[in-house]
Amino acid sequence: MDSEDDTKDDVDSGNESSGDDVDFVMDETHSTRERQTELEEYPYEVLSTEEIVQHMVDCIKDVNTVVEIPATTTRILLNHFKWDKEKLMERFYDGDQDQLFAEARVINPFRKPVIQRPKQPRRISSSGAEECEICFSILPNSMMTGLECGHRFCTQCWCEYLTTKIMEEGLGQTIACAAHACEILVDDATVMRLVRDARVKLKYQHIITNSFVECNRLLRWCPSPDCSNAIKVAYVEAAPVTCRCGHISASRAERIGTTPYDAVCSGSGLRNAMTTLRRPTG
Ligand SMILES: [Zn+2]
């Protein structure tokens, strides 16, 4: 025994980068990993805020590899189906697409030219200036903007409108066009383009992320009040999960079991963390 060890040591000292040693270490790591997988009866993943956003982007990309529509439209559709990709696909291919887009409150991107345009904005001069129907300012085209529904307002009015919706009403995915009675939803890219205040943008992103987690059957926030991680499970089952912060909780299934699913989705308010983002009083 001793003589064997000595021999090995001698070989190592004579040959510093011994390939055999590396292989041996890797084998051991591999077997440890296999053992861990066997123990993980209930696979789950802990996601940070950035990873939640990435997961949301990946979901949109997944759908867009099959359905070629703008990513912003996909996000609205996915939110309409509570981020259930299969359900969205099913409806997209089996049902009435016009009705699907109308229900989700977006313009059908395949039928844009057919959509009846609402009243054209008043063109004041041959130079192409338009009058904003909110503030009545007469402005160049470049300062006017709108959604696919054709309602156009000045960027300043849009900014104020969106800021009010986000900061005072706490709306995210469901902000409608600023035109009276127009139900078409403002997509996230438009919000991020028109809102200038970083604080408002941040709150909007929080609302969007929160809605994504709250509505997704396979995601839930870590219940620890100081933690902003979410737990992503592979399937819905009542099994304990441990967050990176150390908080152990039951998986989402337990909540669904006691609360109607829709109530979980629409009824829960924003995270505690978000209260710090509320606008200062006065
Ligand atoms: Zn205006």
Ligand SMILES: [Zn+2]
């Ligand atoms: Zn509109």
Ligand SMILES: [Zn+2]
């Ligand atoms: Zn946690």
